[in-house]
Amino acid sequence: xxxxxxxxxxxxxxxxxxxxxxxxxxxxxxxxxxxxxxxxxxxxxxxxxxxxxxxxxxxxxxxxxxxxxxxxxxxxxxxxxxxxxxxxxxxxxxxxxxxxxxxxxxxxxxxxxxxxxxxxxxxxxxxxxxxxxxxxxxxxxxxxxxxxxxxxxxxxxxxxxxxxxxxxxxxxxxxxxxxxxxxxxxxxxxxxxxxxxxxxxxxxxxxxxxxxxxxxxxxxxxxxxxxxxxxxxxxxxxxxxxxxxxxxxxxxxxxxxxxxxxxxxxxxxxxx
Amino acid sequence: xxxxxxxxxxxxxxxxxxxxxxxxxxxxxxxxxxxxxxxxxxxxxxxxxxxxxxxxxxxxxxxxxxxxxxxxxxxxxxxxxxxxxxxxxxxxxxxxxxxxxxxxxxxxxxxxxxxxxxxxxxxxxxxxxxxxxxxxxxxxxxxxxxxxxxxxxxxxxxxxxxxxxxxxxxxxxxxxxxxxxxxxxxxxxxxxxxxxxxxxxxxxxxxxxxxxxxxxxxxxxxxxxxxxxxxxxxxxxxxxxxxxxxxxxxxxxxxxxxxxxxxxxxxxxxxxxxxxxxxxxxxxxxxxxxxxxxxxxxxxxxxxxxxxxxxxxxxxxxxxxxxxxxxxxxxxxxxxxxxxxxxxxxxxxxxxxxxxxxxxxxxxxxxxxxxxxxxxxxxxxxxxxxxxxxxxxxxxxxxxxxxxxxxxxxxxxxxxxxxxxxxxxxxxxxxxxxxxxxxxxxxxxxxxxxxxxxxxxxxxxxxxxxxxxxxxxxxxxxxxxxxxxxxxxxxxxxxxxxxxxxxxxxxxxxxxxxxxxxx
Numbered sequence: 025x026x027x028x029x030x031x032x033x034x035x036x037x038x039x040x041x042x043x044x045x046x047x048x049x050x051x052x053x054x055x056x057x058x059x060x061x062x063x064x065x066x067x068x069x070x071x072x073x074x075x076x077x078x079x080x081x082x083x084x085x086x087x088x089x090x091x092x093x094x095x096x097x098x099x100x101x102x103x104x105x106x107x108x109x110x111x112x113x114x115x116x117x118x119x120x121x122x123x124x125x126x127x128x129x130x131x132x133x134x135x136x137x138x139x140x141x142x143x144x145x146x147x148x149x150x151x152x153x154x155x156x157x158x159x160x161x162x163x164x165x166x167x168x169x170x171x172x173x174x175x176x177x178x179x180x181x182x183x184x185x186x187x188x189x190x191x192x193x194x195x196x197x198x199x200x201x202x203x204x205x206x207x208x209x210x211x212x213x214x215x216x217x218x219x220x221x222x223x224x225x226x227x228x229x230x231x232x233x234x235x236x237x238x239x240x241x242x243x244x245x246x247x248x249x250x251x252x253x254x255x256x257x258x259x260x261x262x263x264x265x266x267x268x269x270x271x272x273x274x275x276x277x278x279x280x281x282x283x284x285x286x287x288x289x290x291x292x293x294x295x296x
Numbered sequence: 297x298x299x300x301x302x303x304x305x306x307x308x309x310x311x312x313x314x315x316x317x318x319x320x321x322x323x324x325x326x327x328x329x330x331x332x333x334x335x336x337x338x339x340x341x342x343x344x345x346x347x348x349x350x351x352x353x354x355x356x357x358x359x360x361x362x363x364x365x366x367x368x369x370x371x372x373x374x375x376x377x378x379x380x381x382x383x384x385x386x387x388x389x390x391x392x393x394x395x396x397x398x399x400x401x402x403x404x405x406x407x408x409x410x411x412x413x414x415x416x417x418x419x420x421x422x423x424x425x426x427x428x429x430x431x432x433x434x435x436x437x438x439x440x441x442x443x444x445x446x447x448x449x450x451x452x453x454x455x456x457x458x459x460x461x462x463x464x465x466x467x468x469x470x471x472x473x474x475x476x477x478x479x480x481x482x483x484x485x486x487x488x489x490x491x492x493x494x495x496x497x498x499x500x501x502x503x504x505x506x507x508x509x510x511x512x513x514x515x516x517x518x519x520x521x522x523x524x525x526x527x528x529x530x531x532x533x534x535x536x537x538x539x540x541x542x543x544x545x546x547x548x549x550x551x552x553x554x555x556x557x558x559x560x561x562x563x564x565x566x567x568x569x570x571x572x573x574x575x576x577x578x579x580x581x582x583x584x585x586x587x588x589x590x591x592x593x594x595x596x597x598x599x600x601x602x603x604x605x606x607x608x609x610x611x612x613x614x615x616x617x618x619x620x621x622x623x624x625x626x627x628x629x630x631x632x633x634x635x636x637x638x639x640x641x642x643x644x645x646x647x648x649x650x651x652x653x654x655x656x657x658x659x660x661x662x663x664x665x666x667x668x669x670x671x672x673x674x675x676x677x678x679x680x681x682x683x684x685x686x687x688x689x690x691x692x693x694x695x696x697x698x699x700x701x702x703x704x705x706x707x708x709x710x711x712x713x714x715x716x717x718x719x720x721x722x723x724x725x726x727x728x729x730x731x732x733x734x735x736x737x738x739x740x741x742x743x744x745x746x747x748x749x750x751x752x753x754x755x756x757x758x759x760x761x762x763x764x765x766x767x768x769x770x771x772x773x774x775x776x777x778x779x780x781x782x783x784x785x786x787x788x789x790x791x792x793x794x795x796x797x798x799x800x801x802x803x804x805x806x807x808x809x810x811x812x813x814x815x
Contacts, residue, residue: 084421084439086376089395093420093467094487096708100669103711131740131782133376133803161465161487161707166661166698173660207713210661210696215716241738241760242773274716277694278636282654282662285696 071147079148082141090132095152096163100131104149105156106165108208116146168206171289179291182284186276190269193295201296210289214277219270223247226263237266324387326429328476332533336791339385341528342426342471343676344788347596348530350678352789355751356796361811362753362765362775368797368810369406373399378784379801380743381426381471382676385790390799391429391448392806395421395439395469400451404792406808412451414438420467420484423784425528425674428472428479430499435479437468443481443497457502459483465490465707471528475538475569478505482525482540486587487707489514489546492523492561494538496572506572510542510560520545520554523561527591527674532607535624537566537575539596539609543589549657549699549710550585557582562590564611564619566626576626579648580613585656586639586697587668587712588615595679595686601629601727610726612677612688614670615639617649618729632729634672634722635692636665657699657710667695667714675745676786678754680768685723685732687754687768691741693717717741719759723771733771735764745786747798755798757783763800763807779807 084093090101097103104110113119120142126134137145156162183193191197204212211217223237225245238254239246245264246256324330326340334340336354343350357365373379375394383392383401389409390401396417400409419439428435433454434446440462445454459481460466465488473480479497491514496505510523522545529540545554545561562581565574580590595610601620609623616637620630628647639655655662669691677688694717699710719737724730738759747755753774754766761782765775781803789798798809 081416084418085396085416088420089377089422093422098422135376160704161489161709163708164698164700164703164711166711170659170698170700171661211713211715214663214696215694217716239760241758241762243762243776243778277663277665277716278638280663282658282660285663286660 071151075144075147076151079141079144079146082137082145083148086135087145092163094156094162095149096156103163103165105153105162110149110153113146113150116142119146119149166207171206171210171286172293174283174286174288174290176287176290176294178283179287179289182288183291186279187288190272197292197295199296201293205293209292210285213288213292214285215273216270219268221266221268221270223264223266225257227257228261237268240266326386326431326474328533331474337385337388339383339788339790340429341384341474342382342428343528343530343593346531346533348593348676349595349597349681350593350676350745350747350786350788351680352747352749354749354789354791354796356791357749357753357765357789357798357811358751359753359767359774364811365765365775365777365798365809366812367777368795368808370808371399371401371406371408371806373397373804373806375804377421378423378782378803379806380423380469380674380784382786382788383799383806384427384429385788386429386448388792389448390806391427391434392801393424393426393436394804395419395424398427398434398436398446398451400448401806403790403797403808406806410451412436412446414444417462419462422467422484423469425469426471428474430474430479433499435472435474435481435499437470437472437481439467439469441466441468441483443468443472443479443502445499445502455502457497459495459497460485460490464488468526470526473528473531473538474499475531478569480529480538480540480569482527482529484524484526484543486522486524486544486546486548489521489706491521492525492542494525494529494540494567494572496569508565508567508572508574510563510565511545511558518553518555520558520561522546522548522558523563524589525591526589527593530594530596530609531569532596532623535607536569537623538569539594539623540565540567541589541591541594541611543591544581544584544587547705547707547709548585548587549697549708549712550703550705551583551656553705554583558584562588562615564590564594564609564621564626566623578619578621578626578628578646580611580617580619581615581651582648583651584615585651585699586615586664588613588670590614591674592672593676595677596623597679597681597726599681599684608726610679610686612672612686612690612724614666614673615649616666616671618686618724619647620726620729621647630726630729632724634688634724634729634731635690635720636694637671638663638665657697657712659698659700661696661698663694664697664712665694666691667693667717668712669693669714669717669741673743675743675784676747678746678748679726680748680754682750682752683723683768684726685768686726687721687723687746687748687756689737689742689744689746689756690720690722691717692720693741721746721754721756721766721771723768735766735771735773743782743784744800747787747789749789755787755789755800757800757802761802763802763809777807777809779803779805781805 235247524543719741744757779802
């Protein structure tokens with residue numbers, strides 16, 4: 025029922041100030057479909073107030089419960105005003121993709137918005153981004169220059185005794201500081217959220233299947249094999265072992281001092 | 297499909313039998329007596345009864361037969377907003393919400409009776425916990441911080457009063473608590489330096505009866521603002537005390553302008569419902585700088601504590617600590633942690649954690665456990681009297697917290713980022729704080745609350761959207777059903793026409809589960 029979220033941004037507040045009670049069946053025409061109004065404006069960083077306004081209404085009703093009312097992030101959704109994707113978005117080309125397709129792996133649903141609605145959302149999010157740095161009470165951000173308090177030598181030492189069994193400065197981490205910087209680098213250093221795990225499933229026949237772990241709960245284990253094919257089994261009917269090197273990052277959390285984190289960050293930033 | 301004539305006759309007979317039997321008294325009067333002791337065919341308040349135990353005496357669904365549990369019906373809101381509310385059940389009708397919306401749904405069939413939509417407004421639509429009910433009237437809080445009273449029969453509005461000023465940064469999400477002749481409401485608002493309060497409102501007129509402010513007036517030097525009151529409290533009719541948790545101080549991540557404990561933020565308070573006067577307080581997070589509201593359900597339990605009969609209050613707090621208090625006076629009986637906590641220097645003689653200044657947000661970041669979402673959050677825990685277990689959806693987690701002078705001292709005043717977390721159902725022995733069993737829910741964490749029943753079942757949900765029924769004694773899974781979306785609410789249960797239903801929700805869909813009945 026994605027279409028039903030199409031809210032009447034054209035509806036003026038005050039029309040039916042006491043609200044509307046709709047008897048009868050669910051979805052029985054309770055949501056007048058509203059056009060977001062004005063056509064797209066590409067390029068300029070300043071958007072027509074009416075477009076921003078209608079995007080804002082759409083955002084409040086559909087996005088704010090995860091991304092916060094000012095797009096500055098919430099309990100479950102990231103800060104869009106500091107998102108790299110938003111920074112790189114031109115006229116909704118990237119925002120539109122994410123909104124229409126969702127990010128099922130991260131819990132974001134897809135939204136069946138019209139082009140004008142996407143344009144209004146884009147205008148709202150970009151204007152929030154512009155505002156974020158001046159807005160008084162919103163969530164703030166982290167600059168690259170904030171993360172320069174560590175000691176490179178101490179960081180290298182920490183790396184050698186705690187990280188080097190899995191990582192190498194000339195191997196997987198070669199040039200890491202050229203690919204990521206600042207907060208993004210620190211977040212990846214502490215816990216790389218996109219790290220993949222491997223799973224080996226042993227079927228009742230004795231056959232084993234190995235692949236990238238794609239799904240796992242108490243009841244189902246799913247993998248994607250080398251050919252890109254997804255396969256799954258009831259967890260009880262097979263034996264499986266998960267190889268999740270990323271868990272070493274979880275074990276590290278309780279061992280770090282804050283200095284360790286800053287030092288390690290200083291060292292990683294030398295790997296250009 | 298063609299029904300045999302005899303079956304139709306049989307069905308008609310059944311309807312008559314029910315009408316003469318279980319529903320002989322037509323209307324349940326939602327008054328003080330009913331709210332204090334809800335019948336099995338009702339769930340008249342957010343927590344069910346006043347205690348916040350979210351424990352039901354119903355025993356039709358058991359550990360032995362729960363494997364046969366099936367879908368009785370589902371109701372689709374057709375909304376993107378996730379259901380975070382607990383439905384009320386009165387006279388066979390369920391009332392539940394998402395922001396701006398109330399539905400009245402037949403609890404037997406799941407069909408819609410009415411749907412109320414509040415006009416578009418500028419309040420934060422972050423979530424909604426449900427309505428309150430007194431006599432024939434519903435009480436509903438709006439994103440723009442109004443309280444409206446509606447006729448439960450048809451959803452028409454009786455009155456609409458402003459509780460707080462949305463333009464200043466307030467919003468509301470909570471389900472009002474009805475105590476006697478009082479509608480008790482609270483507010484939200486973290487992005488501005490505002491005072492939190494609990495307000496008592498006349499159920500008939502909407503007029504204010506009293507207000508208790510959690511922080512001094514805005515602008516008082518060296519004092520906090522904040523202390524939002526965004527979760528429904530609990531009530532002890534015998535002591536005539538209302539128990540309410542307050543939220544974090546503002547500025548949120550920067551404590552420099554509010555030295556000291558920042559009373560009454562991150563505090564459990566006992567209030568007199570007639571006057572709003574503070575009777576006692578206990579502060580789970582003195583001088584909080586991590587957004588750890590202490591609004592999680594203050595669960596009221598009467599029972600043995602180390603050989604003495606006690607009237608207790610228990611809370612698994614967002615900051616990672618589990619507290620048992622004597623609820624007659626607020627004195628601490630037990631403090632323990634229920635997951636990784638790295639921000640305190642231990643516990644003071646009053647049982648309150650001592651914040652470590654070195655773990656306050658800093659310009660170059662501090663690694664903090666738990667994360668901002670906390671070790672648990674608004675979803676209800678449950679207390680099972682038979683096993684003495686306090687069962688909570690826990691969220692072990694790590695994060696980094698930043699604050700620098702340039703971030704100022706208004707509103708959030710910093711930035712924080714969750715690094716990692718997972719969901720675990722934990723069964724805490726309230727006499728020792730020891731965790732007797734755990735049940736892993738998956739990476740990220742679950743948003744499902746917990747309901748226990750007297751038959752020995754604990755209903756909840758996992759991180760991937762499976763509804764679960766666990767054995768309360770050991771946490772083993774006895775039943776599950778994939779729901780297709782994230783779970784963000786706490787289950788309820790009731791019995792109608794001799795059939796026990798368990799209600800859960802995920803995404804925008806409400807599910808009613810029951811044992812199969814003969815066709």
